[in-house]
Amino acid sequence: MANCRWQYSTRAILMKSSIIRDTLKITQKPGVIGFGGGLPAPELFPSEELAECAKKVIMEKPAEALQYSTTEGYVKLRELIAERMAKIGVRCDPDQIMITGGSQQGLDLTGRVFLDTDVFVVCGVPTYLGAIQAFNAYIPKYLTLASDENGMTIDGLEEYLKKYSPRLIYVVPTFQNPDGLTISEERRKAIVELGEKYHVPVIEDDPYSELCFEGTVPPHMQSMNPDGVILLGTFSKLLAPGFRVAWVIAPKGECFDRFVKMKQGADLQTNTLSQYIIYEYLKTGALDKHLAKVAKVYSKRRDLMVKAMHKYFPKGVKFTEPKGGLFLWVELPEGLNATELLPKAVERKVGYIPGEAFNPNGGGENTMRLNFSKSSEEEIEEGIKRLGEVFAEALKR
Amino acid sequence: MANCRWQYSTRAILMKSSIIRDTLKITQKPGVIGFGGGLPAPELFPSEELAECAKKVIMEKPAEALQYSTTEGYVKLRELIAERMAKIGVRCDPDQIMITGGSQQGLDLTGRVFLDTDVFVVCGVPTYLGAIQAFNAYIPKYLTLASDENGMTIDGLEEYLKKYSPRLIYVVPTFQNPDGLTISEERRKAIVELGEKYHVPVIEDDPYSELCFEGTVPPHMQSMNPDGVILLGTFSKLLAPGFRVAWVIAPKGECFDRFVKMKQGADLQTNTLSQYIIYEYLKTGALDKHLAKVAKVYSKRRDLMVKAMHKYFPKGVKFTEPKGGLFLWVELPEGLNATELLPKAVERKVGYIPGEAFNPNGGGENTMRLNFSKSSEEEIEEGIKRLGEVFAEALKR
Numbered sequence: 001m002a003n004c005r006w007q008y009s010t011r012a013i014l015m016k017s018s019i020i021r022d023t024l025k026i027t028q029k030p031g032v033i034g035f036g037g038g039l040p041a042p043e044l045f046p047s048e049e050l051a052e053c054a055k056k057v058i059m060e061k062p063a064e065a066l067q068y069s070t071t072e073g074y075v076k077l078r079e080l081i082a083e084r085m086a087k088i089g090v091r092c093d094p095d096q097i098m099i100t101g102g103s104q105q106g107l108d109l110t111g112r113v114f115l116d117t118d119v120f121v122v123c124g125v126p127t128y129l130g131a132i133q134a135f136n137a138y139i140p141k142y143l144t145l146a147s148d149e150n151g152m153t154i155d156g157l158e159e160y161l162k163k164y165s166p167r168l169i170y171v172v173p174t175f176q177n178p179d180g181l182t183i184s185e186e187r188r189k190a191i192v193e194l195g196e197k198y199h200v201p202v203i204e205d206d207p208y209s210e211l212c213f214e215g216t217v218p219p220h221m222q223s224m225n226p227d228g229v230i231l232l233g234t235f236s237k238l239l240a241p242g243f244r245v246a247w248v249i250a251p252k253g254e255c256f257d258r259f260v261k262m263k264q265g266a267d268l269q270t271n272t273l274s275q276y277i278i279y280e281y282l283k284t285g286a287l288d289k290h291l292a293k294v295a296k297v298y299s300k301r302r303d304l305m306v307k308a309m310h311k312y313f314p315k316g317v318k319f320t321e322p323k324g325g326l327f328l329w330v331e332l333p334e335g336l337n338a339t340e341l342l343p344k345a346v347e348r349k350v351g352y353i354p355g356e357a358f359n360p361n362g363g364g365e366n367t368m369r370l371n372f373s374k375s376s377e378e379e380i381e382e383g384i385k386r387l388g389e390v391f392a393e394a395l396k397r
Numbered sequence: 398m399a400n401c402r403w404q405y406s407t408r409a410i411l412m413k414s415s416i417i418r419d420t421l422k423i424t425q426k427p428g429v430i431g432f433g434g435g436l437p438a439p440e441l442f443p444s445e446e447l448a449e450c451a452k453k454v455i456m457e458k459p460a461e462a463l464q465y466s467t468t469e470g471y472v473k474l475r476e477l478i479a480e481r482m483a484k485i486g487v488r489c490d491p492d493q494i495m496i497t498g499g500s501q502q503g504l505d506l507t508g509r510v511f512l513d514t515d516v517f518v519v520c521g522v523p524t525y526l527g528a529i530q531a532f533n534a535y536i537p538k539y540l541t542l543a544s545d546e547n548g549m550t551i552d553g554l555e556e557y558l559k560k561y562s563p564r565l566i567y568v569v570p571t572f573q574n575p576d577g578l579t580i581s582e583e584r585r586k587a588i589v590e591l592g593e594k595y596h597v598p599v600i601e602d603d604p605y606s607e608l609c610f611e612g613t614v615p616p617h618m619q620s621m622n623p624d625g626v627i628l629l630g631t632f633s634k635l636l637a638p639g640f641r642v643a644w645v646i647a648p649k650g651e652c653f654d655r656f657v658k659m660k661q662g663a664d665l666q667t668n669t670l671s672q673y674i675i676y677e678y679l680k681t682g683a684l685d686k687h688l689a690k691v692a693k694v695y696s697k698r699r700d701l702m703v704k705a706m707h708k709y710f711p712k713g714v715k716f717t718e719p720k721g722g723l724f725l726w727v728e729l730p731e732g733l734n735a736t737e738l739l740p741k742a743v744e745r746k747v748g749y750i751p752g753e754a755f756n757p758n759g760g761g762e763n764t765m766r767l768n769f770s771k772s773s774e775e776e777i778e779e780g781i782k783r784l785g786e787v788f789a790e791a792l793k794r
Contacts, residue, residue: 005596007564008655009535012510017654018661021468039465047459054451054670062444066637068436071418101498101641105664112534113409133662137509138406167404199402240463242669244498257414258405264415265530267502271668272639273451 010117011137018133019357023342027351033383035370036351038177038326044294045240046286053280057273065276071264073099073247074275080282081233081247088209089223090231092249096256098263099270103207103246105263106232107134110168110203110248112262113255115140120166124152126329126358126367128177128205131170140167142360151176151183154190161198168201169194174217175208178358178369179329180322185218192224201255202229207237208325210291213299215323227251235278237326238291243274298326298373304380305372312388314395326373329355331366336394338368344393348386407514408534415530416754420739424748430780432767433748435574435723441691442637443683450677454670462673468661470496470644471672477679478630478644485606486620487628489646493653495660496667500604500643502660503629504531507565507600507645509659510652512537517563521549523726523755523764525574525602528567537564539757548573548580551587558595565598566591571614572605575755575766576726577719582615589621598652599626604634605722607688610696612720624648632675634723635688640671695723695770701777702769709785711792723770726752728763733791735765741791745783 020036027036057065072078078094085092100106107130115121115138123131125144132142143160145152152171160166169191173183183191195202204221222229234246250256263269281287305328306321313319318331330352332338338354345352355367375383417433424433454462469475475491482489497503504527512518512535520528522541529539540557542549549568557563566588570580580588592599601618619626631643647653660666678684702725703718710716713730727749729735735751742748752764772780 006598006652007511007516007562007596008651009509009511009513009564011513012655012659015655015658015662017658021661037465042460042464045459045463047455047463050459050463051452051455054455055448058444058448058451062442062447063439066442066444066447066639067439068434068633068638101664101668102666104662108663112406114404114406116406116408119404130665137659137662165404167406199404201403236465241465242463244664244666244668254405255403258409258412261412261414262409262534264418265412265501265534266505266663267498267641268527269499269641271498271641271671273671273674274668277670 011139014139015136018129020129020353023351023353027346031349032346033350033375033379035375035383036353037374038371039374040237040241041297041373044297046290049284049286050240050277050281053277057276057280061276065273067272069269069272069275071260071269073097073270074272074279077275077279080279085249088220090220090249091223091226096249096252098248098250098256098259099275100246100248100263101267101270102236102241102244103205103232103234104130104134105266106246106248107131107205108137109259109262109266110230111135111138112266113258114167114201120164121168121170122157122160122166123170123360126178126355126364127170127360128172129357131205132360144361147179147181149181150187151181154187157191158194161194161200166200168203170203170205171221172205173221174206175211175322175325177208177325178327178353178355180320180325180327182217182323188218188221189224192221192228196225196228203232204229205232207234210238211295211298211326212324213295213302217324222249230255238287239278239281243271243278245270245274245278301372301375301377301380302328304377305370305384308381308384312385314388314392316395317391326371328370328372330368330370332391333395334366337365339365341390341394345387345390348390350383350386352387408536411536412533415526417526417750420748420750424743428746429743430747430772430776430783432772432780433750434771435768436771437634437638438694438770441694443687446681446683447637447674447678450674454673454677458673462670464669466666466669466672468657468666470494470667471669471676474672474676477676482646485617487617487646488620488623493646493649495645495647495653495656496672497643497645497660498664498667499633499638499641500602500629500631501527501531502663503643503645504528504602505534506656506659506663507627508532508535509663510655511564511598517561518565518567519554519557519563520567520757523575523752523761524567524757525569526754528602529757541758544576544578546578547584548578551584554588555591558591558597563597565600567600567602568618569602570618571603572608572719572722574605574722575724575750575752577717577722577724579614579720585615585618586621589618589625593622593625600629601626602629604631607635608692608695608723609721610692610699614721619646627652635684636675636678640668640675642667642671642675698769698772698774698777699725701774702767702781705778705781709782711785711789713792714788723768725767725769727765727767729788730792731763734762736762738787738791742784742787745787747780747783749784
């Protein structure tokens with residue numbers, strides 16, 4: 001086979017497959033209750049409305065909706081996004097919004113714009129695995145900060161910024177994937193100020209803040225310093241992930257222009273049709289009502305999961321109780337290893353993602369991520385019960 | 398502005414904007430006849446059929462068509478692509494086909510899998526600009542081979558392979574963008590054999606071979622050595638570019654797996670909905686009939702353009718007469734500069750892409766690319782007439 005003798009890039013040789021996708025291959029089997037994925041509940045997709053929007057834009061505007069478009073994205077969609085963003089305090093013009101192929105592409109382009117081999121990225125642990133995977137294509141090193149109940153802590157952040165001149169500070173400040181935690185307003189301000197002081201951009205990855213079940217979320221970090229923060233938003237969790245339509249909001253000028261140039265080379269532009277369909281759907285004003293419905297369902301599922309965890313998990317197993325988003329985080333007593341326990345869980349037909357994957361420098365062996373948005377109420381009760389049994393058994397040994 | 402003091406990546410600092418996209422900003426003005434873009438004719442999009450397919454898949458399969466899917470792509474679509482490919486002599490299984498976000502992403506992933514800073518890429522001149530832009534994100538160097546009426550020549554290729562151990566040989570063998578030329582069967586064989594001999598993959602970028610107006614196209618290079626060639630195909634020119642659905646066919650094992658890992662980090666997966674819509678459309682069997690219609694229209698437009706060029710272009714201006722695809726290539730007498738003439742052309746309300754952009758190491762100042770698929774018959778006659786006037790005037794000075 002000729003291709004075994006080919007010379008591959010350094011990054012290709014270093015790059016591992018996504019643990020999430022690989023784990024899903026094991027856990028996504030018929031009959032296995034899946035807490036592993038990060039899937040929105042498909043029964044909530046507003047499919048009738050979206051089908052109408054799809055038909056309408058193709059019939060009425062085929063020459064635009066099916067054709068090449070600009071790298072920045074469909075201007076009317078960008079205008080509506082800017083309007084929505086303004087309502088939640090984010091300050092931006094449509095011409096600093098670029099549409100991306102999911103937020104995963106936003107993360108990849110962030111890496112492309114800022115990272116070189118062996119430069120530093122600051123992030124919390126645990127942090128979003130997809131970000132690590134995107135950044136790893138550019139072979140950086142990671143400086144990590146521990147988390148407490150208010151999300152990523154900032155002890156040591158200034159030291160990192162002074163000593164290592166990192167290229168970016170990456171945060172998922174609201175209902176973070178994987179742990180569901182939210183960074184407090186005070187801490188957000190401190191991070192933004194330090195980024196400004198040391199000339200390091202803050203990447204605010206924000207897929208979940210509009211999926212808030214109770215109370216309010218702290219102000220966006222972008223709103224605290226629009227010129228110092230790059231915000232990533234997405235329709236994947238608000239509407240449907242199959243569209244792969246998300247956005248980057250970057251400061252005007254040099255920074256925004258570099259994102260556009262990088263996207264030109266990466267894939268020219270995001271799917272035109274999906275941008276038109278989403279615009280058509282947003283125009284009807286139905287999204288807010290849809291989001292309220294989604295939040296209500298997810299909130300109930302979180303309640304059920306948390307209640308079941310209190311009921312079935314052995315003493316010594318800790319977990320977060322997030323106020324929004326799709327995920328919660330389980331910490332097993334020291335000495336237990338969630339990766340090693342996974343086959344036992346799959347035997348009992350329940351799946352999760354081991355927490356190690358969310359630690360770029362290793363660690364977190366006794367942690368795991370659970371998703372509560374996708375499973376039915378019965379599955380949640382039964383799945384948590386089975387997990388509790390797996391943990392109890394492991395603790396006995 | 399904080400973002401001006403940020404540290405960007407080396408590639409971001411080196412990366413130029415796409416000359417095509419920038420030129421289009423100048424030339425895409427009301428009343429300007431546009432030979433610059435590479436747009437399929439939108440009036441030929443099978444919009445009614447596609448609207449029905451879109452509505453159908455969203456209504457009948459919302460939980461799949463709107464949800465996350467696999468990185469490799471929708472398996473049924475990959476099966477149909479494998480069947481279509483078999484008909485044109487390409488030998489592949491569905492599990493060596495990965496769906497990409499346009500062929501531009503296929504090119505980017507090719508760069509990601511194979512290229513490091515300062516390694517070498519072999520290509521013809523002129524060559525496809527989008528490939529140069531995609532590869533440039535990985536900062537390679539280019540070894541170029543001149544073209545004759547049979548496309549990229551091979552004098553010097555073995556020398557390059559021996560001396561520089563390039564990471565890949567990039568070719569658009571059929572109806573190449575930008576010059577419309579096709580590499581002969583004999584030369585294809587020689588390139589494939591040399592790639593095999595020196596363990597260098599051949600990247601066969603093939604967006605146009607199914608848009609053949611007359612005669613037959615030589616066999617695909619992939620069919621000559623499936624383990625030595627990576628093939629890029631796309632629906633952008635066959636159906637509609639707004640879907641951003643294309644595919645990479647790579648040898649099984651190490652090579653294919655690396656493409657998948659790189660795509661995971663880049664954007665997780667290609668738009669699910671568009672994959673389902675295209676599958677639904679292909680299933681009806683309508684594509685071949687549609688392609689015959691498209692080829693007929695484009696063929697007529699090419700005829701008109703070539704005829705007008707014979708009529709209106711001053712002596713000494715040469716041009717190709719492609720047997721398929723979307724583009725032809727104009728060579729002005731030495732000393733004339735197509736970039737410098739562009740403002741004069743735009744004054745007369747006609748646009749093109751200067752040829753320099755298609756030369757990764759510079760050169761080609763007296764050349765330009767013209768697109769014949771998008772303009773109406775009247776526009777072609779009138780636009781070529783105006784260009785002839787611009788050339789005649791430039792020659793007088």
